[in-house]
Amino acid sequence: MSDLPNVDERRRAEWLALYERMLLIRRAEERLGKEAQAGNLPGGVHLYIGQEASGVGVCSVLEDRDFITSTHRGHGHFLAKGGELNAMFAELWGKRTGICRGMGGSMHVADVSKGILGANGIVGGGIAIAAGAGMGIKVAKEAAVSVCLFGDGAANQGVLMESLNMSAVWSFPVIWVLENNGLSEFTITDRVTAGEFTDRARAVGMPAVTVDGNDVLAVQAAMAEAVDRARAGGGPSLIETKTYRIHGHLEAEEAFLGGYTYRTQEEIEGWRTPDKDPILRFATRLLAEGGASQSDLDQVNNRVLTQIETAVAFALESEDADPELVFDITFSGQRP
Incomplete structure (x- = not known):
């Protein structure tokens, strides 16, 4: 039992689990960012840092039988849904022990056994897949339910309106989760998007709500309502989570920008503060409401860091991917 006063033990355990999952994503992404900058990963990575409360809040009410489709920024979604860290790291290092045997890489992490239908290198590529699921x-x-996690850039793809309409007409159990970080790759979203995203769902008679995407409990509550509705036969919903991407579009962003900047460092730092950063915010709440002690949070951090080091070692010690697999999984029947 906790020695903290007036604590509901069940709630305390649930909140600590949410905190640990968010922290696992943050620490994993931080490590991947360092490895990418050092040139140790075979390919670019698009990090989820700053958006952890959205993915964790969404996936916290899902089960393995429920499906999710993801984005090019999919590491966070993969871990939030229960994807295995060692296998994800091995995939990013291009190893045979990777979740896709080292042949998918950063933008294609998937695990159907967990309902993770995959990240996607195509902007908006998961939208129609979620409708199909x-x-x-x-x-x-x-x-079960199908959940489509997509960004504000992908929301301007035509396939979204087609899929929203189809899911509404035929009452598919799909929850559309628009993670609005205000940025469409290297462009401020407000400069290329008119109107409110939620109005697109309302246009087809679908319930829609906007929540604070950096408040994991707010996201969880909205998601629980949408999932309950879908499981009961009430059809699809759209949830817009307002959040912010702290890192660049990808870790090699400077090479693409050529000196151009689309936001200031002051703006970025403003989202690292305890009142905005989703992990710092939740830690502050846990401490203030008796959900955790500082010792609890320190233990979680140490446990997560150990997992990260174990996963890195696992990836480095694994065999490289077998290039011959390309004739089985990409060019089937076309072996020279």
Whole structure:
């Protein structure tokens, strides 16, 4: 039992689990950022740092039977849904022990056993997949849900309106989660988007809500309501989570920008503060409401760091991916 006063032990355990999952994503991404900058990863990485409360809040009410589709910024979603850290790191290092046997890389982490239908290097590429998964659930008369995590840049793809309309007309159990970080790659979203994103869902008669995407409990509450509605046959919903991407579009961003800047360092630092950063905010709440002691938080951090080091070692010690696999999984039947 906790020695903290007036604590609901069940709530305390649930909140600490949310905190640990967010911190695991943050520390994993920080390590991947360092490895990418050092040139140790075979390919670019798009980090989720700053958006952890959105993915964790969404996935905290899902089960393995529920599907998610992700984005090019998919590491956070993969870990939030219960994806295995060692296998993800091995994938990013291009190793045979990777979740896709080292052949997918950073933008294609997937684990169907966990309902993770995959990250996607195509902007908006997961939208139609989520609609299809929702249709499959509907046809099979299952109690699962399909969740599409996508960004504000992807929201301007035409496939979104097609998929929103289809899911509304046929009442698919799909929850559309728009993670609005205010940035569409290297462009401020407000400069290329008119109107409110939630109005696009309302136009097809779909419930829509905007929540603070850096408040994990607010995201969790909105998601729980949408999931309950979908499981009960009430059809799709759209949740817009307002958040912020602290790192660049990708870790090699400077090479793409050529000296151009689309936001200031002052703006970025403003989102690292305890009142905005999702992890610092939740830690402050845990301490203030008796959900955790500083010792608890320190133990979580140490445990997470140990997991990161173990995963890095696992990746480095694993065999490189087998290039011959390309003739089985990409060019099947086309072996020279």
